[in-house]
Amino acid sequence: MSATVSPLAPKSYPEMPVIRGLRMATAAAGIKYKNRTDVLLMVFDEPASVAGVFTKSRCPSAPVDFCRANLASGRARAVVVNSGNANAFTGVKGRAATELTASSASKAVGCSVGEVFLASTGVIGEPLDASKFSGVLGDMHRDGTGDFWLEAAKAIMTTDTYPKVATRTAEIDGITVTINGIAKGAGMIAPDMATMLSFVATDADIAAPALQALLSEGVAPSFNSVTVDSDTSTSDTLMLFATGKAAEEGQRRVEAADDPRLGSFRTALNELLKDLALQVVRDGEGARKMVEVTVTGAETHTAAKRIALSIANSPLVKTAVAGEDANWGRVVMAVGKSGEMADRDRLAIWFGDVRVAVNGERDPAYSEAATSAVMQKEDIVIRADIGLGSGTATVWTCDLTKEYVAINGDYRS
Numbered sequence: 001m002s003a004t005v006s007p008l009a010p011k012s013y014p015e016m017p018v019i020r021g022l023r024m025a026t027a028a029a030g031i032k033y034k035n036r037t038d039v040l041l042m043v044f045d046e047p048a049s050v051a052g053v054f055t056k057s058r059c060p061s062a063p064v065d066f067c068r069a070n071l072a073s074g075r076a077r078a079v080v081v082n083s084g085n086a087n088a089f090t091g092v093k094g095r096a097a098t099e100l101t102a103s104s105a106s107k108a109v110g111c112s113v114g115e116v117f118l119a120s121t122g123v124i125g126e127p128l129d130a131s132k133f134s135g136v137l138g139d140m141h142r143d144g145t146g147d148f149w150l151e152a153a154k155a156i157m158t159t160d161t162y163p164k165v166a167t168r169t170a171e172i173d174g175i176t177v178t179i180n181g182i183a184k185g186a187g188m189i190a191p192d193m194a195t196m197l198s199f200v201a202t203d204a205d206i207a208a209p210a211l212q213a214l215l216s217e218g219v220a221p222s223f224n225s226v227t228v229d230s231d232t233s234t235s236d237t238l239m240l241f242a243t244g245k246a247a248e249e250g251q252r253r254v255e256a257a258d259d260p261r262l263g264s265f266r267t268a269l270n271e272l273l274k275d276l277a278l279q280v281v282r283d284g285e286g287a288r289k290m291v292e293v294t295v296t297g298a299e300t301h302t303a304a305k306r307i308a309l310s311i312a313n314s315p316l317v318k319t320a321v322a323g324e325d326a327n328w329g330r331v332v333m334a335v336g337k338s339g340e341m342a343d344r345d346r347l348a349i350w351f352g353d354v355r356v357a358v359n360g361e362r363d364p365a366y367s368e369a370a371t372s373a374v375m376q377k378e379d380i381v382i383r384a385d386i387g388l389g390s391g392t393a394t395v396w397t398c399d400l401t402k403e404y405v406a407i408n409g410d411y412r413s
Contacts, residue, residue, distance in 0.1 A: 167180045201240070
């Protein structure tokens with residue numbers, strides 16, 4: 001955790017209610033960091049339904065491989081997360097570390113290895129000494145409590161400057177259900193399914209296939225629409241668990257994602273995923289400004305998303321934002337290089353509500369003073385209208401500052 005908290009951090013944290021059927025504990029195992037928690041154990045009293053989405057990186061971490069294999073069962077009893085070491089690009093040692101961690105967790109919790117899920121975050125390429133926390137899992141299982149969400153979020157941080165938590169409620173069959181989530185991430189953020197790491201739990205009674213469909217649908221406008229630095233992690237993991245405890249109050253189990261009873265839940269879940277995703281961007285390494293990029297008038301929604309990401313991922317656009325320079329020429333550049341159809345003479349660009357370019361040239365009413373005022377804000381909106389169709393997309397990013405270089409220049413030391 002960085003010494004200085006991001007200026008874009010939330011001013012307060014929500015009260016995180018207990019999710020019935022789930023307990024959590026953290027420990028300091030000394031994996032990389034001194035004097036801070038770095039292991040999280042989540043335990044489900046009874047098997048919970050589970051869904052997951054993972055990195056599309058061709059070089060995934062050992063825990064990602066492990067989770068993908070176990071996801072088929074649709075059942076979870078325990079989740080073990082460590083920070084400080086990603087257990088990625090660690091070969092045979094990496095697989096041995098996941099096996100030791102999973103067998104330790106299964107013994108501590110009293111479940112099968114197939115009901116354990118793992119995630120690791122931190123340095124790539126360093127072997128993970130799983131024996132450091134295999135011995136603490138028994139105590140963690142004994143000490144676990146439901147009222148522990150903020151501490152859980154702190155235990156999974158790496159270069160994050162603040163813990164990321166969110167909560168929502170929804171109704172199924174007239175029964176109020178709760179959804180809570182935590183996330184971590186500040187750099188190497190260009191999820192392509194999922195985020196860095198995020199764990200979401202609900203007391204709703206929803207079968208795994210329906211849960212998976214909800215999660216897969218929910219990532220597109222949330223975690224897959226944010227970028228800090230265009231780099232997709234080896235370890236991206238987003239998991240959703242349903243304890244089913246709302247059944248005790250009369251909620252009937254939901255088996256299919258198209259069940260009309262899921263309307264309220266789907267809305268709440270999507271809001272929570274977006275909330276967590278934007279918290280990740282607001283903690284972008286060295287970030288001082290949040291940038292919302294909206295593209296309209298593209299040939300298709302897919303084209304709009306690609307153009308928006310081209311703008312949001314451009315180091316030149318991001319450094320211009322850091323310098324509070326309304327350099328719309330860099331937006332023109334990013335639109336042009338996206339690989340999608342664009343017509344120079346139909347392009348219009350806005351910074352905030354100030355139109356700076358129209359019909360392929362600078363807006364005749366352009367005002368440097370008005371545009372500079374927009375660029376001095378903490379939250380900046382950039383919009384580009386392509387003028388070709390009805391495709392739209394919005395993505396979120398942050399500025400690129402000298403601090404980003406400093407943080408990543410000595411990350412391993």
